[in-house]
Amino acid sequence: MTLLFVSFIAGALTVLAPCILPLLPVVIGSSVGSRSKATPFIVIGSLALSILLFTYLLKASTAFIAIPQYVWGYISGGILVLFGLVLIFPKLWEIVPFTAKAGVGANKLVGEGYQKKSIWGDVMIGAALGPVFSSCSPTYFVILATVLPASFLLGTVYLLAYIAGLVMVLSLIAVLGQGLTSKLQFVANSNGWVKRGIGALFLIVGLFIVTGFDKKLETWVLDQGYLDGVLDFEQQLLSETEEKNDSSISGESIAVPEALALNFPETDFSRADARLESAISGGPPKDGIPAIDEPSFVPLSDFDRPDSVQAIVLVGENVTKVYPYNILTWHEIVNDEFEGTPVAITFCPLCGSAIVFNRTLPNGTVSTFGVSGSLLESNMIMYDRETENLWQQSTGKTLAGSFHPAELALESFQHLTLGEVREAYPDALVLSEDTSYVRDYGSNPYAGYESNNRFAFEPSNVDRTFDPKAIMVVFRVDGETFAAPWLALREAGSAEIEKDDVAYKLLVLENGEVGITDNEGNIFPFYFEMWFSVAVQHTDTLTIINP
DSSP states (O other): HHHHHHHHHHHHHHTTOTTTGGGGGHHHHHOOSSSSOOOOOOOHHHHHHHHHEEEEEEEETTTSSSOOOOHHHHHHHHHHHHHHHHHTTTTHHOOOTEEEEEEHHHHHHHHHHHHHHHHHHHHHHHHHHHHHHHHHHHHHHEEEEEEEESSSHHHHHHHHHOOOOOOOOHHHHHTTTHHHHHTHHHHHHHSSSSHHHHHHHHHHHHHHHTHHHHHHHHHHHHTTTTTHHHHHHHHSSSGGGGGGGTTTSSSSOOOOOOOHHHHHSOTTTTTTTTGGGGGGGGSOTTTTTBBBSSSOOOEEGGOOOOOOOHHHHEOOOSSSSEEHHHHHHHSSSSEEETTTTTEEEEEEEETTEEEEOBBEEEEEBBBEEEEEEEETEEEEEEEEEEOOOEEETOOBEESSSSOOOBBOOOOOOOOEEEEHHHHHHTOOEESHHHHHHHHTTTTTTTTTTTSSSSSOOOOOOOOOOOOOTTEEEEEEETTTTEEEEHHHHHOOOOEEEEETTTEEEEEEESSSSSEEEEEEBBBBBOEEEEEEHHHHOOSSSSSEEEO
């Protein structure tokens, strides 16, 4: 809500730079001899389109970088603070080195377009005006501060608000001409009280975002009911699936989080887990973290990474496949086949959950999976591309969609280091780093995260029975979840527990592989996950196994 207002104001202010405003009637004003009545609106339309396309290009480029939401908060708030300071102290903008060069080049294009005296000349003028404006005023950086951290569709809403403010003032000038321009001079005056007052507003908003106070303020406003009418109107503008629907579990209506509602208009939110209300955007939009759909593999001997790199390993009768964490951290999902079985190799770096699912949906069709861009309790929410049901990666259960409630089948795998794989399976195939995506697979965007006590996205509860980020071995039996600390289990070599007259045994082999069986010889698939995530996901059905 706040950023929508900020975006609109920034668009209007873009036109009111003191070095631009006096020239606008000459460039687009129909009152000074334009070639036709359509001329100013061709210029305005091409300007709006160029801003739209350029911003989308920048937005797409950020999808290649996994940036936690709290970092975006600092970036977004920092830009707004700087913009506020520039409005209060306008001479600060003059010392930015690139602005003069950008303005000279763009003004040259404006001149060439004006001389052409044709429709393409008008288009050239509009396309070139963006750099001219930005060289005089930093307002475009405000829209970057609002668009880049948001989901694709939410960012589009902010961008359109910015363009609406820009087009509104441009259209008024085009129609009313020089008379309006002279009346707006007091607003455009860099040293005037209007600009400085707006600058102070942006400064305060930026500080609120950096400190997180904006969220507390918005929560207080919502709690007081001051925005009920506005929210009701917004809800009507969303697609039919964005309405509050009855949960098939709780029987209560849930409010679909904005990022999910905008990114998944085809999802049936009338069937949803009530916990979905707590889902938040992780920063990147839907598929902003791209799953690998066509994996290629290289011999283990050709994979030049250290022995310490951890990996998900599928061990079969005829082949062993290895999916290293240094690749999974950047993609989180690999859609593959293993000895005829469609599998999704999944890894959420925020909660250390390494899980392999069968890609067969409850209706029998096989789908690929993608990263939704949203999180629940700091855990990735996946979606299947066949039906766009939403699935929680930690549990494999549906959060919303036509299948809810349902659960994906687990597939067996091992969690080993490359050194252990080289020792036990020298002929293994390793997921190639030639993924067709530009990533630095030699670096970890979450470096140090697993060893410190901070969270990129704070879970609703942090259980201290174990170190919150300690890795656990987890398996499920008839709705009951069992978890054992991985390092303690490796050191002990085995562990046993009896539950409802059934004895379960966990055994760790010398090569690091794990096996879980019961006293009847049944074998159970398992997965790995940080303790805080296990505890927050399984509050009622969790049994701890201490080796």
